[in-house]
Amino acid sequence: MPVVQVARDDQYVLNHTTRFLARDTGEVSEPFHLPVVDTHWDGTSAETSYRFNDVTFVHRDDQAGEVGVVGTFGDLHTPVPLRRVRFLDEPTGLWALTVRVGKGQVHRYRFTVDGRSVLDPVNPQRLRSDNGQEWSRFFTHGCAVPISFDRWELRLLERLVTQVLPFQLAENRRFLADFYHGLSRAERDRRFPLAFLMDESVGVVNFIDKLVAREERHNLDDYKTCLLLIDGVLRARFPGREPAELGRQAFMDLYDELAANNVPGWDTGRYGEPRHFLVLLRRHAMTGAFAHPKHGGNQGAAAWAYLAERFAFDWRAAIEAPLGRNTDYRG
């Protein structure tokens, strides 16, 4: 597919990268910022701009003669050249390229440095393609493609976060159902362009899936370990039953046991403090439910709509169209 390049100036590249890269000691800080995934603005319309992100690839190499990038966002066999980023009319050793990429997507890419193919040395996100080659990875806003978790993990996580959030109440479940399913397909697409699925967790599981893939990679192991332990605990308690399909009471009990830091059957040798996991889950559930939908949760702004419906919260006034109704702010 043709790559649509976007003009983002050198100042933009420096603004969004050098703080993390430049240093005399220590490692690159907050490497998850690269590549930079940002709002797209086509200069005219919020409606047409909203479907896209700007993705800025940055590579640091003082010696290179030319740097390009190939990836699934474009033609896999034709590198798109990065330009030299300058400061005070001198080359900085940084190379950059901004391209337009659709929202909700996951892509892999590699840099080419003087014809040599290299991984992005800063971005810690990696994936292996079917032929075994390792690639760097990025995803765009509102991405609903599972990245960190397998299907069984996602389903179990769904049941757990439902315990934390207020949406399991009958009246709130009804609200969510009415709120989303009451809309026509066209209206749904217009008002909630990033919603793909409405459930009691309003997409929190998807938010967590993305968060531990990028900003909070350091918490991925906690999830992997604890979901496995929980799966084991529930299977031992309910032989022959699929844990994610157990009744509500099983998860309410499990919540209480995690809160008490005492889960019968829990292997504390593998994870010492079950309550620590619950606290982590609580923070992620709260954040995922009520953060901007671009982070993958709060799908269709359902949790904000719940606040507006139950309480008083005119969230649409401040939030960019077409998700909100503010046409001054472009997101």
Place this chain on the structure above:
Amino acid sequence: MADEAFDAVIIGSGAGGAPVAHALVRAGKRVLVLEKGPLFHAQHTSADGLSDFKRDEEFATGAEKVLRVQGVANTGVSFYSSHVEPDLNDEPHVYRDSDGRDKATIEGYTAQVVGGGTQLYGGVSLRFAPDDFRLRTVNRDRDDLRADPNGDVAREARDWPFGYDDLEPWYCRAEELIGINGTRDGQLKPASVDNYQQPLAPNSISAHVAAGMDALGYRRYRTPLAVITEDHAPSGRTVPADRESIKTAFVNRYGDPLGWKSNTWVSLLHPVSAEPGFSLRANCSVTHLSATGPRVTAVHYRDPLGRERTVSGTVVVVACSAIESVRLLQLSAERDAAFADRINGNDLLGRYFLTHCFGGASARVPGRHDKSRTLDSDWATDACAAPEFVRANNLWAGGAIYNNTSDSALPISMARTWAANDMDTMWKGYLYDLDMRGDGFDGYLTENFGRQLSVAFMANQVPLPTNRITLHPAVRDKWNRPVANIDKGWHGHDRAVMDVLAEQCRRILAAGGDGVQVIGHGHVGNDVRRIANHVLGGARFGTDPDDSVLDPDCRAWRFDNLYVTDGSFMPTSGGANPTLTIQANAFRVGDLLTTRV
């Protein structure tokens, strides 16, 4: 020799640096502003029509980060910071906790970005009260002060080198050029010109504060806020047809993508950015200054990718926030004994570091209000800054009281500040309230969402030589330079000030109408974990070279061309948020400098 020369090199682009730059560029001078942080645009200043600031709670306090700094006692703890706050791992500040152990910390409103803390602040733009400038004089013969058995207050209080009336024209200038809305009537701070724009209608929840202030007989006025509500000719900014849309809960701790919040980039620097004399270099960290005798001859900085560069200025203005300015001077002194002797011959550099006596009260109101449409504050009163109040309560100084309208307005911020009063305990109230789940969560929202209201006070802290900024002996930043080490405690009289003013905040809310339920009141007096919201002092100015670091013009006493214009110049911290006073003073110094370069 430096690589390049300018009339003025200004280090820092916030409240202390930008007014100086503005004044000098308008006077036709060649000015270079060096800023450690990025140039994050508002939509209208951006080449691509997009702002780098977002209305997104993940930008104010985002994902969990983990402190990796070695050699401090809180290594490994979680922290949550704004996208423009200093990276705690790359440039921590260290303080000594009450348990005697060193810990890394961060201040509330220090931002590394063009515009500095004015990008993040709520915009409260109060003047100091007339007595704030003469606290030595007004306390000279006092023997009635609470909790001051040794007369520390009378000994340590200092007058400013000038009085309120001398700074008054510069307050007017700042209010005109920055772009501030508010009302004058009811203020204890006389103004020769009223440059305020019209405030927008207050959020309905603030009616309880108005009622409480009225019930106590406290004259109130609309809190002056650095947010434009009308087209602002000096900066060329315009407001939308629907002015109500200016109000948004994404205000305090958020950069404003639409540029209505009057940060120093949109109000002062962008308007002169097309002038031939103006240069701004973002993402450039100054590492030290070097001098030949009484002249600073080179400003050494790292460019965006870390290369070492130098510039020189006929004058050099340091304005990178009090702690970092002091540290920069100390780092320069560390490299050069002659520099050290000139800047710190009297051993005062870094001493008398100040913050504010700060605290307040919070309440739950009976009705529910939509706090999504708000600015940071609606009502303020100077009743507790009045000399009669101060005397009657046996205090050395008073303070401003105003309500916070925007706090707990957004769902995530309400949760992460639940039962917390500082940045270290952020999230913990909610996270460990494990019964808050399912219908318990719904109940928490029902009880609190759109119903929380708080009132805060801001008052002078007693200056103490032991409250001090030094270089840490072991912890280093990412440029391998020693980081700032902060010693800070409270005087007994500070606690008395805070007790009295927190009680007034409680009374305002308690008198706020039927059904208003006060849920807490207190102050920062027992807690130093969050070192400060406002960092001031450490390089105080004065009329006596043996008793101050800077002369009345904010020039270092024994240098010809070195000025310091952020909050570090303050000998006392004032009974109000400091930004407007820093700006007014910086306009004053900027005007002086037009005749010196």
